[in-house]
Amino acid sequence: MKIVMFYHSLYSDWNHGNAHFLRGIVKELQKRGHDVDVYEPEGGWSLQNLLKDHGAERLDEFRQYYPSLNPQFYNPGKKLNYHNILGEADLVIVHEWNDPELIAEIGEQKEKFGYKLLFHDTHHRAVSAEEDMKKFNFSNYDGALVFGEVIKKIYQEKNWVQNVWTWHEAADADFFSPNRDEEKEGDLVWIGNWGDGERTEELMEFLINPVKELGIKAKVYGVRYPEKAKQALADAGIEYGDWLPNYKVPEVFANYKVTVHVPRRPYVQMLPGIPTIRPFEALSCGIPLICSPWDDAENLFTPGKDYLIAKDGNDMEYKLAEVLKSAQLAKSLSENGRQTILEKHTCAHRIDALENILRELGLAEEKIFPIHHKTLEA
16 A cells, blocks of 8 residues: 655654654554655754754664654645655545645545545644634545544534544554663653643642652653743752653663653643553553543553552652552553553554554555455465
8 A cells, every 4th residue: 555644744753742653653554565655844843943953963863763764855835746746645644733725735636546535633723723623624535533532522523524533642662662671860750841831830740849849860851941940840859851852762761760641731621531642652661650630531541550640749749659669569550551552552553443444445455454465365
């Protein structure tokens, strides 16, 4: 199957949390014998910030970690050569972080080239920026892949697109794997961006204050930290590590004893059941995880077994202390979390689901399962 994907960036994960999942599903599609082209816009904000802050050598480093991935660039200011890009496509997937004009144009080409066309939504704009969603023309799309049941229901209620399927993010479990035998550099690590004030109070309550009270050795990685946030980290004795390439997350998790997940307010208040990529990463790497409150409405995990939930800042402080002093508790969380990922939440699981969707849309079996059919022919 020839697959063409339009995403914000494959190269850069600077403030771009979808990079992990996208890289993982492209690898899995390649492993199954598909020909995958990923297009990203020249001058995309994530890549431009990465190059500005960290230099072009990061692109060489990306290629070392992901030798099979070779994203291509297009000029968003020029008319695309759709015949060359889409002429042989069987499946086209367009991410929601694209211009409405591009989303509409790719839809307009569908009848000419005959591919299946899916929209991929991994953001909270369906509830936080509905006016932006109304700019998208889905009239030629076969359906949408959305990262939670609550988003699926909104699409169906608004009648935005013909078919909607829940397609949660997942872990690249081969890459994000445990290495808990490493000598630990510190107690707690947190990887996440400060953002736009969507969780400032929560970060103080569930991360910064508990670390300060416990006096443990901690480090935080991420971008878009204002000076006030950096000062709060310093006051709590927390080291700030700036941006961390997503492909180095497993190496960093291996060097710490515990991590926490503090979801942004829109996910807690309006999008129950959507954990975002961070818990998948932590559980896949086998690092014990403690979360501030969020509702696992879709039963993706088993709270209390795969990870712990802290009901408030004091409870976070207590649970951090428990995990740090109990090797047995830490080991249990580590093993259970990893096992749940392997059983339900790998990129391979998501491609299995995508194959079923494509069968439902009537794509030929030999396109969906090329390796299987080649084996039968042999």
